[in-house]
Amino acid sequence: MSDSRFKIVFDGALLPGVESTTAKLNLAELFKSDVEAIEKLFTGRPVALKRDLSRPDAETYLSALKNAGVDARIEAEQPVAFSLAETHETSSNAAQPATSPYAPPRSVVGDDLPAYSTLNVFTINGRIGRLRYLAWTLVLTVAMLVAGGIIATAGFAVATASPTAGMILGSLLGLALCIAIVVVSVQIGVQRLHDLGWSGWLYLLNLVPLVNSIFPLLLLVMPGNPGANQYGAPPPRNSTAVKVLASLWLAFIPLMLIIVVTLGMNGYLNQLEANVDSSYESSSITSDDDTDQSTTVYEDDAQSADEAAEPVDSPEQ
Incomplete structure (x- = not known):
């Protein structure tokens, strides 16, 4: 092969602080397999979980295994000029390829790992960014x-x-x-x-x-x-649609904040004007009452003065 190819090798080691049961359950969930099949990977012998990978794909698989608590590693595939197993597979057209007794055992659970998850809105399974x-x-x-x-x-x-x-x-x-x-x-x-x-x-x-x-x-x-x-x-x-919708939502949030703040300020100003008008009306009513009282007192005083100014009939008259 012209490009370098890599494989993911696992020998049963776990990351610090990760329990064996937790790692096995994570691997079963990751590979969509049962725990019994995962148990076969923890024999202490090197197991090639995935072969013939490019460097980016190998890094992706390794990151997934690290998140699951597994201490796997990337190794370069050893190129071979002649493979007896491949010759036997081609000549006999067998359904199962023969493997060399010197090759590390392989597991099929890693081959089921999809590159991306399936999108579905109406479920609690899966991932979205x-x-x-x-x-x-x-x-x-x-x-x-x-x-x-x-x-x-x-x-x-x-x-x-x-x-x-x-x-x-x-x-x-x-x-x-x-x-x-x-x-x-x-x-x-x-x-x-x-x-x-x-x-x-x-x-x-x-x-x-x-x-x-x-x-x-x-x-x-x-x-x-x-x-x-x-x-x-x-x-x-x-996708492009996702990016456009996300941009619209980011622009919609400040717009909503501006609308809410504007409505709040308008409500505050209207309340303030209502309070000022009510205070003005109260002061006007009080002034009118004081004026009426002053007028009444003045009329009473004038009437008293008129009564005092009336002539009194003398006995002579």
Whole structure:
């Protein structure tokens, strides 16, 4: 071969702090195999998990095994000019290739490792990256707004004929929409946690006060594992549509903040003007009351003066 080829070799060693049971379960999940087949790899003898790999592919497989707690290594394939096993396979056309007794034993579990995971929104299995998480969340938000508008329109149409029926229909459809949004949001969030190598149960941290204000930011900022981990192969590369949707969502968030701040300032100014108007009206009413009282006192004083100025009939008259 003109290019150098490599293989992944494993002799049963584990990374420090990793238990044997945990590593076996991780490998079974990683290779989509049962634990009995994985047990055959822990004999202490070197096992070639994967052969004939390029250097980048070998690094990808090694990273996946490291994340699973396995201390594997990359070795160069030894080129051979003549292989008795290959000659026997070609001549007899056997279904199973013969192997040399001097070659290290091979395992078929590593051959089932896919390059990328399968994308599926409606599941808690699999992995998605940061941009795809943003894109799917934007689509979910738009779908929620459209469905909410349809439900509101239907409820209003029914309410014109029967207000009670319209209220019941709107409540039931609104409840169904809320449940659907929560379920899909959990599924998307769990897949994002899997991409980080975290358990999906950590999504419950969104129910913890204060933590729920920081935890979603971690899902948006922290990069996922570059290779395969215990939750499967890495997600596919981001398509152009994913990048566009993620960019729209990033632009939509500041726009929403600006709208919220603007509405809040308008509400504050309206409340302030209402308080000023009410204070002005109160002061006007008080001034009018004082003026009326002054006028009344003045009229009383004038009447008293007139009475005092009237002549008094003398006895002579």
